[in-house]
Structure formats: structure tokens, C-alpha cells
Amino acid sequence: MHVPIERLAIDIKEGLCESKVVAKQYGHVEIYWGGNLAEQIEFLAKGVADVILSKENVMQALMAESTHNYRPIIGYQNYTAFFISNKEKPKLNKAYFLDKRIGLLDYPTSRSGHILPKQAFKQLDIDLDALDIVYASTHTSLRDKLAKGEVDIISSYWRKDDQVRFSNNYIVPIGGEIVGSRWFLKMNDENIDLACELQSVISALARSQSSSYFKSLQQYWQCEKSPYHFLGEQV
Known part of the structure; x- marks a missing residue:
């Protein structure tokens, strides 16, 4: 397996x-x-x-x-990838991300936690070396880091129970529907x-x-x- x-x-x-x-x-x-x-x-x-x-x-x-x-x-199930913040609605522009601590997944096959956010940065003409990226092993770990203030923004899918700790007013989609x-x-x-x-x-x-x-x-x-x-x- x-x-x-x-x-x-x-x-x-x-x-x-x-x-x-x-x-x-x-x-x-x-x-x-x-x-x-x-x-x-x-x-x-x-x-x-x-x-x-x-x-x-x-x-x-x-x-x-x-x-x-x-x-x-x-x-x-199919899902959508989002940039998720804890304090404000993320902005899809270059200047917004340059002073943010960004949480991503540390395995490169994850579309929502790794591939799509990096594609978004490339489209915004952002050099990855210029970003403060913090890697986590799971989507749950990303959420924990966001809730504790260890990162300013994460890339993940939106879960039903996320509303308990975060606000759906502070999410922005970064890709179309992803096949599960x-x-x-x-x-x-x-x-x-x-x-x-x-x-x-x-x-x-x-x-x-x-x-x-x-x-x-x-x-x-x-x-x-x-x-x-x-x-x-x-x-």
C-alpha cells in the first residue's frame, strides 16, 4: 500500500x-x-x-x-482551495503576501495545501524565497497554527467546523473545484x-x-x- x-x-x-x-x-x-x-x-x-x-x-x-x-x-468529495486568515479577508495581490507568515503543507502532492497556493504566488509574480513560509504536516496542524497566531494565513479547504474558530468572511478561493x-x-x-x-x-x-x-x-x-x-x- x-x-x-x-x-x-x-x-x-x-x-x-x-x-x-x-x-x-x-x-x-x-x-x-x-x-x-x-x-x-x-x-x-x-x-x-x-x-x-x-x-x-x-x-x-x-x-x-x-x-x-x-x-x-x-x-x-470534490472541494475548493482557499486562503484562510484569522483577522481579515486575504487580498490576492503581491504586496499583501510579502509581510505575512504563510502556512502551507510540507508534502508537494497536496493541491489545496501546496500546489495551488504556490501557483497563485507565481501568477502574482512573487518569488517564493521572498515569502515567510511555515510548513506543517497536516491540515489540522495548519489550523492550529493559524488559531494560535503562529501564521497569518494558511492555504487549505474549508471545513464545516471551521466556523467555530474562524470566519468564512476571511477566506478567498484560489482555485476551482478540485477532484478528491x-x-x-x-x-x-x-x-x-x-x-x-x-x-x-x-x-x-x-x-x-x-x-x-x-x-x-x-x-x-x-x-x-x-x-x-x-x-x-x-x-
Whole structure:
């Protein structure tokens, strides 16, 4: 399995290792993590990972679905990226950002926390070396830094519970709708048991997250319990 960040690798490992279906089919679990797009491309191009969290456009570009039979199991909803401030509405001009402490994510494959804000700075003709950028490992960490005043502005998506600490009057969109990531399973056979088990494990992990975004999932498999009921041996 390959995922973009260490925290996610740690969180999902427990559910996978406790799964009887995974134990029966694999015996053990290996999880690799890294936000480097080149690493993700290598995993996909060679079909190294049985399960991978990726974007549909990356899958299409590498033809991984047709080459290695990767099929979507479960996916996150589409979203919009925003610059978020705690004290004022951000302004999309060069002068505004030059004296701000800016919070971004430290993994380069995040569109809302890394790619889109840096694209915005480039469009505004801002040299990244001229900016005071503070990196964080998660979107939650970014929000904590903003709430504590450690940064003046962050780049992220807007969550329903953000209204508790921040104001939606102090956000500015920096990109159109972003297609959410999806979990893909390499399926050479119609391995329904594994597909449904992965969908169940990932759904349970999502429900345990504090962010409402991760709880809004699109499931691609109709998984139901068997309609057959087996009786024990009768004496």
C-alpha cells in the first residue's frame, strides 16, 4: 500500500492488520508513505502497490487502470482551495503576501495545501524565497497554527467546523473545484471480498477523523452481507 503522509499510514495500519480478510489473502501488510509525486508515479507505473491513494488524473495519465487493473474502491468529495486568515479577508495581490507568515503543507502532492497556493504566488509574480513560509504536516496542524497566531494565513479547504474558530468572511478561493483523491485496488480478479473489506476499513477510519470532509465518502462497491444463513451441525 502507498499513501501520501505518515499519519495516514499509521492510522490505517491497525485496521488492515486486524482484518481477517486481509490476513487470509496476504498474511502481512506493508505500507509505504511519501508525498513526492515522482515516487507515487513509480509505484503506479510499475504496479508495485496493491492499494494506493491517488488522483484520478494521475491514474489516467499513467494508464494505470488499464495496464495494472487498478479500480476505485472509495473516494473523497470534490472541494475548493482557499486562503484562510484569522483577522481579515486575504487580498490576492503581491504586496499583501510579502509581510505575512504563510502556512502551507510540507508534502508537494497536496493541491489545496501546496500546489495551488504556490501557483497563485507565481501568477502574482512573487518569488517564493521572498515569502515567510511555515510548513506543517497536516491540515489540522495548519489550523492550529493559524488559531494560535503562529501564521497569518494558511492555504487549505474549508471545513464545516471551521466556523467555530474562524470566519468564512476571511477566506478567498484560489482555485476551482478540485477532484478528491480515491483509493484504488489492483484487481486482476473480481476480488469482491477484499474490495468490500478495504471499503469498510477506510470508511471506519474516515468516521474516526475530526474533519467532516473525510467523513463524506463516495463508495464504489455495493457491499452487503450474504443473504444466506448457515445452520450449525444438528444432532
